[in-house]
Amino acid sequence: MELIFEKSRVGRRAGRAPDYGLPKPELPLELRRTHPPRLPEVAEPEIVRHITALADRTFGVDTGFYPLGSCTMKHNPRVNERVGGLPGFRDLHPHQEDEGAQGALELMWRLQAILAEIAGLPAVTLQPAAGSQGELTGLMLMRAYFRDRGEERDTIVTADTAHGTNPASVTMAGFRLERVETDARGNLDLDDLRGKVNERTAGLMLTNPSTLGLFDEGIEEVARIFHDAGALLYYDGANLNAVVGISRPGDMGFDIVHYNLHKTFSQPHGGGGPGGGPVAVRDTIESYLPAPVVVRDGDVYRLDHDRPKSIGRVRGFAGPFGVFVRSYAFMRAYGPELREMSEVAVLNANYVLARLKDVYDLPYDRICMHEFVLSARNLKREHGITALDVAKRLMDHRIHPPTIYFPLVVPEALMIEPTETETKERLDGFVDAMRRIAEEAAESPEVLKEAPHSRPVRRLDEVRAAKQPVLRYLFDEHPALVS
Amino acid sequence: MELIFEKSRVGRRAGRAPDYGLPKPELPLELRRTHPPRLPEVAEPEIVRHITALADRTFGVDTGFYPLGSCTMKHNPRVNERVGGLPGFRDLHPHQEDEGAQGALELMWRLQAILAEIAGLPAVTLQPAAGSQGELTGLMLMRAYFRDRGEERDTIVTADTAHGTNPASVTMAGFRLERVETDARGNLDLDDLRGKVNERTAGLMLTNPSTLGLFDEGIEEVARIFHDAGALLYYDGANLNAVVGISRPGDMGFDIVHYNLHKTFSQPHGGGGPGGGPVAVRDTIESYLPAPVVVRDGDVYRLDHDRPKSIGRVRGFAGPFGVFVRSYAFMRAYGPELREMSEVAVLNANYVLARLKDVYDLPYDRICMHEFVLSARNLKREHGITALDVAKRLMDHRIHPPTIYFPLVVPEALMIEPTETETKERLDGFVDAMRRIAEEAAESPEVLKEAPHSRPVRRLDEVRAAKQPVLRYLFDEHPALVS
């Protein structure tokens, strides 16, 4: 398919700015643009067709089943898009005085309250832009908390199953990293853990249920170990979809929690974003939260910027407001039945697991939570078929592949998260496809090696992409098109 | 692909009505529903996927080139959808008092004024729902006009090239039909015409340019013949896209004109509709227009229902208002440059014609207007390839076929209307496809006979559809799904 630059012709155009017939002022010469940018020159009809054609080459949850583990690719209710587009939200300037933004502030305040109840922790900041930034914020909060106490703690413990963002956040926050092993049941190895927690330990970062889709059965003991050492526990909320209304991180002993609004609370993923990563904390940590915070005085809501102990701001304004509107609408559509959301997410995952574990290896044979991790190592051993081959072949069934090769502790990992919004028919379709692929691995492995066979492109040369990076359109190879 | 009824399961649901906890009144027993309707039971996620999958199996102007002759499948600007959705329009009740609808009334009044200027006729009714209803309205206006004059006229003359709606409208309006021939140049045959116009003749219905895409060079004489006989001329505006700002029906001598807002003025066709078919008339006919009409008193706009000589209403309220918003926005985006719209439509058509007439027969070898009609009779004679085969093969080039087998005066007709919103690249792509198909007709006719090869379905058994009509889903063949 042509790039938009290849559909460009000198002199074509779509948008025009109004010309109010005012005198045209002159810019200082040395600041003026010397070469006009080579933006595409295309009239509206072909812009619309281009977007349409690109969409046709993109697979979303609306297109079909998308069990991408750890990403909670649930259905995105359309009413959320409708309310997200209300002029009272869309056209509200973030510098508007609080008196002129009471509805928006009330929405954020209500969202904070619901999030706090779900986490079982009292105070919430909505500012972080995504889970990863929530992590960084949480670690900054730990630093501030200990500095305030005059304690010198420089180490953060993470699990070997942790998502890459955890260690990356640890480094960005200026902490040392300590890794702890997973035991045979998929829980944190308590013996290994005890040896690694001491007075230098600032805290733990844990995903629970873990990236294996397993709830840590020793969580109480884990919490005790850290708290006894005066350290804090951080909850990576990426897997919260398993336990909303069922078990609260605060009750598990976590002191700081991030939510991924684009996972658990259905902000559409948008091909990579936007997201939202609010953070909830215990009252002992509240005073360090990023400013501003939404507070309520009687019937009036306002942004409180006066937080002397705050770590400061981590992004612009009070957070990704449009995401709040969608997630708040999502929560209000469920009410207390949010519990049912998690129950069905777990039921769906266990059903698929039950129907697949006889054909794919299951490293940790337990009831899972909202997702589970299979291994294709049996197919690799017997037929040389890898997790990648399985993933590519699924595409020919019009199913998006699961997350693969993560978590790292499982070889040939296939990380499968069906989510609660799928019907049994969809789950059965996936099971049938996975079983068929396992048969094909034996019957016709070459078909899998060559897969996909039905997509707009075949497998790509990723090495070439990295070795000879071409990261933007090379106009000079197409001089005819340049203005 | 499954039907929505096949995705239905008892107990699934999406929408809920609010329950305000009021007492539940009882309906009279004899009026109560006995069997619940078997509406689909589907949750929102699969509803959205169903719509998405159906869209993927539908080809629109947004998907690609759509030169469907006589239908003016031009690009539909998206700003029109945006303004069409403004709450002030969308949520305005049609029974709202005029004082509460001044913005809507002003829009309609302004639209009437622009339409009047384009037709060169003073008075406009916006009421008709589409071109066909505009025709019927026009014929009713003729009847009222002559009745008022005490004249007995019962015959309407139409051209042999006329669209089927013209004769159909004549019958519905209770008139007799007289058909006149087309001459060798594609104009009305004046000799034939003279013999058919007399004191019983109420009027002429003519499309100009004709459905052959040719402007009637004798239009002045045609008008003279009818007017001398005391008859009226009706202009079928389906082809107005050729002459906006260039030649006005009123100046050609037409007394009554309909517009197709969904063709010339870009109301999206919506898979079959909605449309809009306003009618403009000479002042001598104004008093018969359907009521209500939008009038302006000073700065105030109102619906005038008090029209004693009106033929009455032809549909509900004042017309398809949402269509008016879009077409008005379209006209305001162009302003007087609407002339350029028609110039480019005619330029595009002639360019394609020039590049195709050596490979397909051209029955009337003239410069065309916004569309033209080729004949595949040469391919049929030499290779047994019909217009239908050409049409089906175009699909494999991701191009929507032109209108075929119309107008009836041309055997194996291919009626091609590119519209003004296509780029030269698109036109060239179409020309290349058409030329390639002509080659294939000689090289590999079976490939054409079997076409299309790349659509979700192959050619259909249309005879069976008509012989054993299945016009709704047969639940009884799928008892499992029934609630």
Add this chain to the structure above:
Amino acid sequence: MSYLGLTDADREEMLAAIGVATVDELFAQIPASVRLDRDLDVPPALPEVQLVAHLSELAGRNAHTGVELSFLGAGIYDHYVPAVVDVLLSRGEFLTAYTPYQPEMSQGVLQAIFEYQTVICELTGLDVSNASGYDGTTVAADACFVAKHTSDRAKVVLAETLNPQVRHVVKTYATGFGLEVVEVPHRGGTIDPDDLAVASADAAAVMFQQPNFFGCLEPAPELAAAAAEAGAHPIAHVDLMSLGLLEAPGAYGCAMAIGEGQSVGCPPLYGGPHYGFFAARQEFVRRMPGRIVGETVDLDGERAFVLTLQTREQHIRREKATSNITTNQTLLALAGLVTLTWLGPQGLREVGETCFALTEYAKERLGLPLVFERPTFKEVAVRLPRPARDVIRDARTLGVHPGYALGRDYPEMDDVLLVALTEKRTPADVDRLAAVLAEVC
């Protein structure tokens, strides 16, 4: 221009290929005397920014349901249109496609229409549905046309309780159809079956509305029986939104059921575009107007859908066609399909129950004399101490539009207000209406 893609270079090449020097030459075939030798006298072009500003300004001068608490109904109802409908309307493939003449290009829209026809048949209890008519008025004229041609009778009987606009349009069409139109007056808000029996003598069809224009429930089964008795086709004009609770017309012997589809899937939009639905018993299928989609198979025997029974239509039968309709209301009809799918049988029933309950609540809360004793569904006529038009004017100054002035159509009802209740109104809204009416009456 934003919507045109030709560059100057393109134009030159194209003119050369055609063999003319200028675009003007292409118009040489138009006699000079009928060419426009000046620019169109229309307002100047607006860039998109200003276009949106201009239309927003116009929209801003309309009192819509977002700024005024409204109880207007009288044929157009402010029911909730679900967000899933936005998905349909925003898909360019549906928006920018036309009538599916080429089935291989249009299976999606064809299947959707087939599904629409099915839900219409289900709701009305009849055998066949077309792909939509213009609106609730024109389908009534269509039905009379069908009735005339399936009987050798030239009279149609209309209930006076049938929407006045519907009766008006039928009369407008009647002359051309060669139909005589007779109206039967109501007694206490509904039609008396005996009156109807008398009027039905040698009528081709009898048309009544359920619930009727006053919001009252007609003795529909008896009316249908009386008509059938006299050999006239009973035709019910119904509200789809009521058919989760009210009996299907087919179940009480109607030959055809028609109506305005707006209440299901379309916002009021100042009167359109909406869709008219048309359903009938099998025997009428070959006389039906408009597009009809049928199921068939392709060369591989796969299920597929196609426009069928086209020999009824103008492009084949021309002056012998059953109608002249071409462009219809497909996109709106599909909005109706999506809405009905979203509601499902329970949802449709719930909407009906909520409207019904709110109406009973309003009767008691408003404390105004009811004009008719008959049972109602979602609309009620109350008598005011002052002319309804004045009350409406005064109430609007308080931000409430209390309803429709029946005096607009029934001169003897100048003091009657028709109040409509949809599920979007709450008991608190009704309380506010009561307070406002108390204040201005």
Add this chain to the structure above:
Amino acid sequence: MSYLGLTDADREEMLAAIGVATVDELFAQIPASVRLDRDLDVPPALPEVQLVAHLSELAGRNAHTGVELSFLGAGIYDHYVPAVVDVLLSRGEFLTAYTPYQPEMSQGVLQAIFEYQTVICELTGLDVSNASGYDGTTVAADACFVAKHTSDRAKVVLAETLNPQVRHVVKTYATGFGLEVVEVPHRGGTIDPDDLAVASADAAAVMFQQPNFFGCLEPAPELAAAAAEAGAHPIAHVDLMSLGLLEAPGAYGCAMAIGEGQSVGCPPLYGGPHYGFFAARQEFVRRMPGRIVGETVDLDGERAFVLTLQTREQHIRREKATSNITTNQTLLALAGLVTLTWLGPQGLREVGETCFALTEYAKERLGLPLVFERPTFKEVAVRLPRPARDVIRDARTLGVHPGYALGRDYPEMDDVLLVALTEKRTPADVDRLAAVLAEVC
């Protein structure tokens, strides 16, 4: 529940397949003591009708640009977002897809990001762009991180005329990064190159904003030169909407260019979500944060696109990654791409010219003393006879929001009002602002 599709029968079958009797058993692995033994204490579920009513009520209590004539800017600008952007945002395939880890499933979004990277490179005059950062503040922190790791220096210099929120976020991140942050005060509204030269000594990077937070045009080329002179990476924080008129940062020697993308393609939306853009010279590519899409070929040699240089990223490099970012702002960045495509080079230039001209018109029409003598682009700081906060409060009662109170960030500027002009404002709007300010001052 509307979003859940399991029937009771489904649940039974599924539990049986799993081999448990109840859903509760699935949660047995959660220690009882940490289970919630009550319902969540959250507001009750709302059917869609009421949900929309509730959110509309909240939205209705915000003074948005449709109900208040606003001259607010200060980092977020009310530029026109074209309707073609609606097409992008309403396509479910883009809306509901995630990061394109599997290129064969996501060529559309990958190509779109590649096109986005290209236009960012074109506008900034730099070699590489990532697929977006969170916003205009976090990309500034990212840039400092890159600067630190591509120099062996631990100091960053920020212009005092750089958006205060940007400086604030850089400081928040600085501790973790091990960075020292130094600020250079302005002289008369812009940064003096000599001051900057001094401060730049052994700095890893120098960051300034063009146009700056006061709306003034910095002597950007001289600032970049001064920084480079001192061996510090010059980083420009720019407004994409200005780059049709203003020189590309790459052209005057900047190592990196970053900024808030909101002005191009995103409505104000009370602060987000928007997108931050990040462009740099080739040499920094392997230290850049975030997703980057590259061109390659598939097995058939066909052009295709894929996420590349992933060894920079957290999922591969973990604690050694250049950033922890995972979810980014792709959809908004693509809204920017569509907007820039719609504008094209002429459109972008015209928008700049219109804003520039309106600003000059405002300077003269408002007749208030200008705080700074420097040339401006689309924003101007004027001195008021009263505290700006009070003037804003009073002006709002007249339906006009006159601008931003610079005293919020610069205590010494309590009487300074920052007025922003986009192409959506008209000369008549400026006249109205002048009248209102005259009235309340």
